[in-house]
Amino acid sequence: MSAPNNDPTTETNMRRVLVCALTGVLALAALPAWSALPNGTRAPAIDTQATLAGKEFKFSLADALKKGPVVLYFYPAAFTPGCTTEAHLFAEATPQFQALGATVIGVSHDPIEKLDEFSVSECRNKFAVASDKDGSIMKAYDSVLEGHPEYASRTSYVIAPTGEIIYSYTAKSPDKHVDNTMAAVKKWQEAHAKS
Numbered sequence: 140m141s142a143p144n145n146d147p148t149t150e151t152n153m154r155r156v157l158v159c160a161l162t163g164v165l166a167l168a169a170l171p172a173w174s175a176l177p178n179g180t181r182a183p184a185i186d187t188q189a190t191l192a193g194k195e196f197k198f199s200l201a202d203a204l205k206k207g208p209v210v211l212y213f214y215p216a217a218f219t220p221g222c223t224t225e226a227h228l229f230a231e232a233t234p235q236f237q238a239l240g241a242t243v244i245g246v247s248h249d250p251i252e253k254l255d256e257f258s259v260s261e262c263r264n265k266f267a268v269a270s271d272k273d274g275s276i277m278k279a280y281d282s283v284l285e286g287h288p289e290y291a292s293r294t295s296y297v298i299a300p301t302g303e304i305i306y307s308y309t310a311k312s313p314d315k316h317v318d319n320t321m322a323a324v325k326k327w328q329e330a331h332a333k334s
Contacts (some may be wrong), residue, residue, distance in 0.1 A: 175294050175307040182298045183279035184247045188251045192264035207240030209298045211318045213282040213291035217249045217257040225313030226261040233265040241255050241324045246271050297323040
């Protein structure tokens with residue numbers, strides 16, 4: 140039987156390894172827990188005030204789904220840099236979504252009066268944005284910004300005409316939301332193309 144190793148260098152190295160491991164675990168625990176409704180979930184109903192090109196109307200998810208898939212994206216606040224960038228990207232891509240039979244709608248906590256302006260200037264009259272002033276829609280879709288419950292997280296969904304969520308994506312950056320939802324709509328379209 141060998142004698143225990145009481146080398147101070149070995150003990151110091153072991154402590155360093157343990158501290159590094161503990162630091163890694165704590166760092167992972169500190170990451171935001173992005174949540175979104177999982178694929179296959181039935182999309183919660185939406186009936187709210189929306190605006191397109193500054194003209195207000197009642198948006199119904201059920202009615203929109205009768206026309207084809209719906210790209211529903213949540214964003215924190217109108218006229219903020221990331222949300223403006225995302226609105227521009229969706230505006231540029233709206234004709235492609237329409238060609239695939241998809242409807243695009245953005246949702247934020249902003250009052251409808253503010254969204255009237257946002258729909259014209261930043262959404263460029265291309266797609267509608269809806270007001271979730273009381274936060275009930277973003278809560279139903281698990282799209283509440285962690286640490287700021289009055290704002291939506293940047294989460295995008297693709298909802299099939301059956302009402303089933305077929306794709307969800309959450310990321311602070313607006314960069315991939317259009318590409319990812321476009322790919323999901325195309326994939327759905329290919330799977331459901333009439334022969």
